[in-house]
Amino acid sequence: MLSPFKKSIAETISTVAGIPIDFAERSVELCKKKELGDFSVPVAKIIRQMKTEEKNPSVVASQLAEQIKPNDIISKVTVTGPFLNFAINKSALTKMILNQVAEEKEKFGGSTLGKGQNVIVEFSSPNIAKPFHAGHLRSTIIGNFIANIHKLLGFNVISMNWLGDWGSQFGLLAIGFEKYGSEEELKRNPIRHLYDVYVKINADKAKDDNVRAQGKDFFKHMEMGDEAYLVKWKLFRSLALEDLKKTYGRLNVSFDVFTGESETDWDLVDQVLKDLEAKGISKMDKGCLIVDLEKYKLGIALLKKDDGSTLYLTRDIASAIKRHNTYSFSKCYYVVATQQTLHFKQLFKILELLGYSWAKECYHISFGMVMGMSTRRGTAVFLQDILDDAKATMxxxxxxxxxxxxxxxxxxxxxxxxxxxxxxxxxxxxxxxxxxxxxxxxxxxxxxxxxxxxxxxxxxxxxxxxxxxxxxxxxxxxxxxxxxxxxxxxxxxxxxxxxxxxxxxxxxxxxxxxxxxxxxxxxxxxxxxxxxxxxxxxxxxxxxxxxxxxxxxxxxxxxxxxxxxxxxxxxxx
Missing domain, CATH: 1.10.730.10 (Isoleucyl-tRNA Synthetase; Domain 1)
Structure with a gap:
């Protein structure tokens, strides 16, 4: 690690320039031109902290260089215009660094920075009845990377997958399965088969309003906890989750927690709605419950539709509160595409308005789109096809x-x-x-x-x-x-x-x-x-x-x- 060498240079600069050590540390940079040295200090950065009447950085650089003598760490000091350049003792560096690498092995590069701190990283979050596509891929590998970095730095990381596993589409899927489903195909390739069924029943729905009504009725029974209706959904969820885990295994990704829409705490949702009303944060508008965030340039946040149903935002508020109650996190990352930026800004602002000081430790980690993801055979819907194609090419x-x-x-x-x-x-x-x-x-x-x-x-x-x-x-x-x-x-x-x-x-x-x-x-x-x-x-x-x-x-x-x-x-x- 270069930190001990940077620190030694910073201590030297702090002493000869008479500036605070933390400011000196921030001023030490890696040399852009290796022939000039290993580290450099742009004197223009530190001159405003010095008690000197001389304001020319080049002159001050020469004055400082005259006061610095080589030691066990610093082998040479030179001046290039307004820059101080430091060459470090290579034998000391070599011995220290290579010893450290050999001793620490997989832990090399890590620290105890996050000791005692819980960090939640929510990522991937696919819909169990739809293809695991490029957007989910980006969320999955970026989220996993963020989790890995935090683990290396000593944080206690909770990797969380918030599944799209509930909603009226599952009522539609259930009646579609009765018409187009195959138990054999479901077991062989759950997500692909459920997607095929979903596409077919959606085509029926577009032509026949009765199909939509049947789907809504089926889901209503699911919401009421009718086991006869839930049994098919539980089977879909279980088989799809096992299928997803195979893909995650192939991507070298694992999760500590699988949760989702189906595990929403509805009592907490009701409490959130009461708190928002009691604090004058929410109001009714044309039969809908809203939070006016216009003064924060965040538009109007819709919490409840005129038919009484809640939205993702309402449920996300409750789930964030539940997460903090459960894990007392120091940071909570949501790794979701950039299209959801407004959603998360509204979520964090409403949590802040509710008085939760930890809202400022919630972060939306956004990312762009993948364009033209396809195999040699044409456009790919499933990530599995992309991975198979890459494997065949290699x-x-x-x-x-x-x-x-x-x-x-x-x-x-x-x-x-x-x-x-x-x-x-x-x-x-x-x-x-x-x-x-x-x-x-x-x-x-x-x-x-x-x-x-x-x-x-x-x-x-x-x-x-x-x-x-x-x-x-x-x-x-x-x-x-x-x-x-x-x-x-x-x-x-x-x-x-x-x-x-x-x-x-x-x-x-x-x-x-x-x-x-x-x-x-x-x-x-x-x-x-x-x-x-x-x-x-x-x-x-x-x-x-x-x-x-x-x-x-x-x-x-x-x-x-x-x-x-x-x-x-x-x-x-």
Whole structure:
């Protein structure tokens, strides 16, 4: 981690410039030009905190540099215009960082920042009778990523899936199943079959009002708790949930809590409506219950329709209160598409108006759309088809290299192809800022070159290959002579490894997967450059041990990054 080095530089700056240590720490940056040093301080940033009459940053930079002497951490200080540049002691950095990586392994990059704090991440949230599509994919992998980052930083994370498992559409689905359903197909492929049934009965409904009435009547019996009507819904829900869990397993995603519309606390909903009325927050308008949020530029929030039925917003208010009562969360994230931005702004504002101070710790993590998601056979409705298509493409690519594929057990090749395919889908999604829409490009994302998931997996597999083919065991840190890692490529790799902790903290602050992905590509490129120079096999024994240990540490860090993205690092491909 670079933190101890940044802190040492900050302490030096704080002393010579006479400024607060926390301000000095925020001023220390990584050098943009490596030939100038490792860290820099833009003096223009700190000059306003200094008690000096000199206002020219370049002059002040020279004055400060004269007062700073090299020490165990700082090997050299130079001035470039208004910048102070610091070169750090590479041998101290190498020993500290590589020791730490080898000791902490999967925990490297983490901290106890979140100790004792509960964080809820609600994500994925598909409708159990509809396809698991691209929008659900984005919510699923972004939410899982946010959960993983928080876990690494010591938070107690509750991963929550709020299912669309209730509503009048299930009455319609039930009568549709009586007409078009197959028990055999339901068990074989629940979600796909329920979707087919739903499409057919919806077509009937468009032509026949009686179908709509039958669906509403069926759901009314469900709402009254009539077990004869609920039994079919329970079967649909149970089988669809098991089907969903298979998809989640393929995506390397798990949940602590599966809940949904069917578990709405209606007593709490009634209490919320009473509280809103008692506090003068809500009012009746044309038979509807509303909250006027115009003065906050949030429009009119509808809580109850003129037929007395509640809306998602009403139920979300109650569920947020229930969550805080249950988990006393310090943060609650809702990972939902950007189209729902107004909904969540209204939700958080109403919670605030009700007097819940924790409302400010509720966050909507929004994301853009995936455009043109399809397979080679045309437009895809189901995510499963997209994953199958990516898997088939990766298997074809693997078979083009008989030498490489021969290293993988024949029984494992399909599973490896699937994991590479999943990596391709994930990394294409994570490449841009999450708020942006992006164009799905199957050819580009499945390439082993460029900024792709297969490229990251290949970099990890190559590190594993170096370990397997080296002919020596990975040494203990105490057996390594770190002073032998003097090449420019070795120094670059060590510096990149050292940046991991800062990247994790930046990612935690902005909750942008592409912050981590960009770093992993940079790390992979530096690893690739090092492979061509830092030969392990055939080198002098002590040099071979030092280089092998360096690649071992690089592999740990790259693997940690891949796992945070939700990917399983591959050892062969």
């Amino acid at each position: 298997l074809e690519n693997m078979q083009k290299n008989p030498e490489k594929i021969s290293e993988i057990d024949e029984n494992e090749r399909e599973a490896v192809a699937d994991k590479i395919g999943v990596s391709a889908v994930f990394v294409q999604d994570f490449n841009a800022k999450r708020i942006k829409d992006y164009e799905y490009n199957r050819e580009r994302m499945t390439s082993f070159e460029g900024y792709t998931g297969p490229y990251l997996q290949y970099a990890h597999a190559r590190c594993c290959g170096v370990e397997r083919k080296s002919g020596i065991e990975i040494p203990k840190a105490s057996e390594v002579n770190f002073s032998l890692l003097t090449e420019k490529e070795a120094e670059n790799l060590i510096m990149n490894i050292a940046k991991f902790g800062d990247v994790i903290m930046n990612t935690y602050r902005n909750l942008e997967p592409n912050t981590l992905v960009s770093y992993l590509f940079e790390l992979s490129h530096v690893i690739a450059s090092a492979f061509s120079t830092l030969r392990v096999k055939g080198s002098e024994p002590e040099i071979a041990k030092a280089r092998l240990f360096l690649f071992y540490c690089a592999r740990i860090v790259l693997g940690n990054g891949l796992r945070l993205l939700g990917l399983e690092p591959l050892e062969k491909m």
